[in-house]
Amino acid sequence: MSETLVHREAGAGTAPEERFLYGIIAEFEHAHDVVVAADRSYQAGYRKMDAYTPLPVEGLSEALGFRDVYVPTMMLVAGILGCIGGFGLLYYCLGISYPLNIGGREIVSWPYYLPITFECTVLAAALTGVFGMIAINGLSQPYHPVFDAPDFELASSSRFFLCIEHTDPHFDRVETRRFMETLGAAKVSEVELRK
Amino acid sequence: MIDSRNRRGTAVGERDETFEIIRPGHTYESVTSKIAGLVLNNNISLKWLAAVALFAGIGSVGIFAILLTLLFGVGLWGNNQPVGWAFDIINFVWWIGIGHAGTLISAILLLLHQNWRTSINRYAEAMTLFAVAQAGMFPLLHIGRHQYFYWLIPLPNSMALWPQFRSPLMWDFFAISTYLTVSLLFWYVGLIPDLATLRDRAQHRFVKIFYGMLSLGWRGSALHWRRYTMLYLLLAGLSTPLVLSVHSIVSFDFSVGIVPGWHSTIFPPYFVAGAIFAGFAMTLILAIPLRATCNLRDLITMKHLENMGKVMLATGLIVFYGYIMEVFFGWYSANTYENYMTFANRMLGPYAWSYWALILCNGLAPQVLWWKKSRTNIVVLFIVSLIVSVGMWLERFVIIVTSLSFDYVPSAWAMYYPKPTDYAIYFGTIGLFFTLFLLFVRALPAISIAEMRELILHHGHGAGVSEHGAAPARH
Numbered sequence: 001m002s003e004t005l006v007h008r009e010a011g012a013g014t015a016p017e018e019r020f021l022y023g024i025i026a027e028f029e030h031a032h033d034v035v036v037a038a039d040r041s042y043q044a045g046y047r048k049m050d051a052y053t054p055l056p057v058e059g060l061s062e063a064l065g066f067r068d069v070y071v072p073t074m075m076l077v078a079g080i081l082g083c084i085g086g087f088g089l090l091y092y093c094l095g096i097s098y099p100l101n102i103g104g105r106e107i108v109s110w111p112y113y114l115p116i117t118f119e120c121t122v123l124a125a126a127l128t129g130v131f132g133m134i135a136i137n138g139l140s141q142p143y144h145p146v147f148d149a150p151d152f153e154l155a156s157s158s159r160f161f162l163c164i165e166h167t168d169p170h171f172d173r174v175e176t177r178r179f180m181e182t183l184g185a186a187k188v189s190e191v192e193l194r195k
Numbered sequence: 196m197i198d199s200r201n202r203r204g205t206a207v208g209e210r211d212e213t214f215e216i217i218r219p220g221h222t223y224e225s226v227t228s229k230i231a232g233l234v235l236n237n238n239i240s241l242k243w244l245a246a247v248a249l250f251a252g253i254g255s256v257g258i259f260a261i262l263l264t265l266l267f268g269v270g271l272w273g274n275n276q277p278v279g280w281a282f283d284i285i286n287f288v289w290w291i292g293i294g295h296a297g298t299l300i301s302a303i304l305l306l307l308h309q310n311w312r313t314s315i316n317r318y319a320e321a322m323t324l325f326a327v328a329q330a331g332m333f334p335l336l337h338i339g340r341h342q343y344f345y346w347l348i349p350l351p352n353s354m355a356l357w358p359q360f361r362s363p364l365m366w367d368f369f370a371i372s373t374y375l376t377v378s379l380l381f382w383y384v385g386l387i388p389d390l391a392t393l394r395d396r397a398q399h400r401f402v403k404i405f406y407g408m409l410s411l412g413w414r415g416s417a418l419h420w421r422r423y424t425m426l427y428l429l430l431a432g433l434s435t436p437l438v439l440s441v442h443s444i445v446s447f448d449f450s451v452g453i454v455p456g457w458h459s460t461i462f463p464p465y466f467v468a469g470a471i472f473a474g475f476a477m478t479l480i481l482a483i484p485l486r487a488t489c490n491l492r493d494l495i496t497m498k499h500l501e502n503m504g505k506v507m508l509a510t511g512l513i514v515f516y517g518y519i520m521e522v523f524f525g526w527y528s529a530n531t532y533e534n535y536m537t538f539a540n541r542m543l544g545p546y547a548w549s550y551w552a553l554i555l556c557n558g559l560a561p562q563v564l565w566w567k568k569s570r571t572n573i574v575v576l577f578i579v580s581l582i583v584s585v586g587m588w589l590e591r592f593v594i595i596v597t598s599l600s601f602d603y604v605p606s607a608w609a610m611y612y613p614k615p616t617d618y619a620i621y622f623g624t625i626g627l628f629f630t631l632f633l634l635f636v637r638a639l640p641a642i643s644i645a646e647m648r649e650l651i652l653h654h655g656h657g658a659g660v661s662e663h664g665a666a667p668a669r670h
Contacts, residue, residue, distance in 0.1 A: 031652055038417075051417040054223060054392070055648040061421035071425045093349060093357040115366040115444050119373040122433050122440075126377045130384055133426045137419045139387075139411035146414060153395035155415045156388070158223035 022145040023165040026185035034160035037183040038063040048168035052161040075129040082124025086117040218493035250629040257623005278599045278611035283337035285591040290330035296474020297323030302434035317643040320382045325631040329624040363447035370444040388645040455532040456598035465517035472510035473587035476580040504570040511561035556586025
């Protein structure tokens with residue numbers, strides 16, 4: 001399920017205002033702090049959360065519970081298919097469709113096929129990796145509720161954010177906020193869905 | 196906050212240069228605003244405009260010459276029988292070679308954990324794209340009947356024919372297309388987080404929307420970063436053998452043929468080393484004015500320039516070894532034609548001036564870089580880079596023209612003289628290349644902002660110190 005889908009749970013929360021609440025977000029100044037905070041949140045049982053950082057922070061995605069390896073798998077499969085495809089193209093064209101007997105040499109002169117086969121492997125793996133990464137990340141997505149959080153422009157320059165989303169089973173407007181205030185953040189705020 | 200212990204004067208005036216990878220004292224915010232400020236400022240520098248006008252002017256002369264070629268045919272060039280390949284292939288190989296340094300810096304140095312690649316990889320990768328764009332024009336232009344360029348593509352057709360897949364020229368078609376595509380994708384993927392930074396810092400609405408669209412709504416989500424970094428590493432891993440294979444395939448254009456002076460197994464490694472050599476020369480030619488005019492000396496430091504000089508020296512030595520080996524083969528092979536080609540023709544024949552200029556430019560000039568004093572002298576580095584660029588062009592000239600003009604049988608011998616269209620197209624591509632680069636520097640971040648932040652995070656230097664002076668976290 002894409003983490004970008006937001007449910008307007010009519011009647012799921014206790015107060016009418018929860019329909020418009022996306023989550024609670026905490027702002028940190030240092031990369032280390034956000035990793036510790038993510039870890040503690042995971043320990044506390046929260047699962048539907050995400051962090052927003054201006055650079056990739058080691059250990060953060062694991063602390064948040066993300067462990068997928070879709071991208072390498074896709075690229076491997078695509079690379080293999082590209083290899084078979086490239087070699088297959090040449091095998092078909094030169095071996096089956098229009099074979100030429102040149103001085104009694106091998107019809108399927110496979111050493112000559114290797115450069116093109118290699119290039120097709122790399123091309124297939126690269127294209128799949130890039131477009132696959134963009135697709136599974138759900139990009140292009142010009143708007144996301146978290147963009148409306150205060151100071152969020154700093155997520156792309158110098159601040160680190162952790163957001164616990166309202167779809168989490170343990171989410172409670174008051175309790176979660178109290179919990180997040182113990183994480184050592186510079187600021188804790190609510191993220192609201194734009195109407 | 197500048198650490199005075201790192202201050203070391205260089206040979207160029209009292210310019211304050213550092214030998215660190217990044218000048219200490221930088222924070223995430225300072226690095227971001229410095230680099231983003233190059234793009235997001237409202238002033239259009241007059242010097243920049245003048246430079247664009249100059250190079251675009253030169254480029255348009257080239258475009259005009261290309262148009263003439265398309266209209267009147269390849270007869271406008273100096274190519275003849277037996278010298279069927281001349282400036283076209285020289286320029287093609289020269290540009291592709293230049294492009295390889297960008298991929299080496301982006302991909303290979305990343306895999307080797309060389310942190311000094313960080314501030315130079317973005318503009319070097321852009322250099323690759325623009326160089327490959329120039330190179331790609333030549334295979335298309337040098338075919339006699341331009342309207343049949345699509346015959347290179349293996350599509351079923353009414354003549355029931357396929358392209359000659361056993362030819363290095365077809366391998367080139369696949370290799371260069373793949374190289375251009377993968378480099379473009381690698382460069383764009385690297386740009387996505389920086390485009391998001393520009394989107395968030397832009398003041399003007401249209402600028403915000405422009406970068407917003409290009410950044411695909413990137414918000415720095417940890418889940419996205421996870422997949423992003425996996426992809427980035429894998430693309431680097433793919434690009435590394437790609438660089439090696441592409442220029443090897445380009446060298447096969449020569450070595451697979453039986454022309455004396457061409458048919459040699461040393462060509463693939465010698466060409467790849469030569470490509471990196473020429474590419475780093477061009478990277479230096481771009482770095483030196485870039486850091487001066489855009490005030491990036493804190494980020495592209497003397498360390499980077501010195502390291503680039505070292506790589507140039509190393510690859511220059513490999514290339515020089517290649518030249519020595521060619522002379523050895525000429526003698527050791529006991530093949531009359533190879534012997535003739537090496538000694539009587541290249542060294543003493545009508546094009547001997549180019550051979551000896553080549554030895555001077557590529558063999559002797561880079562030896563200056565053994566001394567640290569010259570490696571850290573910006574003027575010396577710039578001049579040596581220019582000489583090396585010329586030398587690498589001459590190398591392809593020597594390989595192609597001397598071998599083709601005087602090969603096996605005297606009845607096939609003839610001189611080659613370039614014509615004005617040849618020069619016009621060549622200098623035109625140089626103009627176009629610099630025009631594209633100037634536009635890039637103005638429109639996109641010339642240094643990878645996200646990666647510079649990583650450098651600050653992992654290597655101290657005031658790591659993560661906020662503007663409010665909070666203490667750095669332990670790592």
